[in-house]
Amino acid sequence: GGEDSSTLNTASYTSHTAGTYTITLITADGPCKDTAYKSVTIYPQPTLDFTATNPDACPAPVTVSFTATGTATSYAWDFHPGTGTGKTPNQTYTSNGFYDVTLIGTDANGCKDTVHKNDYIKVRDIIPVIAPDKDGGCIPVTISFDVDLFSSIPSPPPPGLWPYPLGITSYDWDFGDGSPHSNAAQPTHTYTLGGTYNVILTGMTANGCPFIDTFVIKTGTPPVPDFVASPIPSCIHTIINFTSTSTGTITDYVWDFGDGNISVMGPATTHAYDTLAVFDVELTVINNPCPA
Secondary structure (H helix, E strand, O other): OOOOOOOOOOOOOOOOOOEEEEEEEEEEEOOEEEEEEEEEEEOOOOOEEEEEOOOEEOOOOEEEEEEEEEOOOEEEEEOOOOEEEOOOOEEEEOOOEEEEEEEEEEOOOOOEEEEEEEEEEEEOOOEEEEOOOOOEEEOOEEEEOOEEEEEOOOOOOOOOOEEOOOOEEEEEEEOOOOOOOEOOOOOEEEEOOOEEEEEEEEEEEOOOOEEEEEEEEEEEOOOEOOEEEEOOOOOOOOEEEEEEOOEOOOOEEEEEOOOOOEEOOOOEEEEEOOOOOOOOOEEEEEEOOEEO
């Protein structure tokens, strides 16, 4: 088995190649010598690796299936946390996060090998955000829709959130008005009636994870603004009553008194001026959220 030798009473030798080696021991006592021979078989280290069905897993709780490959015959798994045995174990992750996986394989000769993979299983939450180009308006109003996916994993996230690293493979847009759904990635939709609509997107990511998000769209017809004020003209520091006489459906009132003060108190409000001047007062009436 090579030219390595030792003169020590107790010797060790490391072989880096599998095979059968003949060990020769020669002992001497003065002029007398004796020789012994023994055969030693060095077995090869087993080959070992493993895969997972979905290392980029869906949000927790999620079960991941593992498969060991190679020449080992018994297996000891460490899922960090959790352990397992067998060639094809399953592990359920109950919390989002990144997880190491370690596998120790032993073959029929008792030889072992270890495979460790850092952050191999990535269990991320999915945070969808519908992003329309507007959140409503005066009918008829056409709105373009898009969606972005984010995740808070790995923790802690940067300011904001991490972009979700896998794409979207299917879309189902429900525009909330009874119209046909759309399967487009970035659809447009025209609302022809005033109202409040719950837009629902149901989708699927490239790693097979479903997600859902909603967004509220408000539409309306423009009301006609008008108002009266009393007393007019008025003295400084005198309370003036403002009353809307606007027509149409109105959901919001914005009063601009012309002196830097604004009120959203509704169809009737009051205001007093502390400066002697002429002020232009403007009333904006809004219908869900269609302004006049």
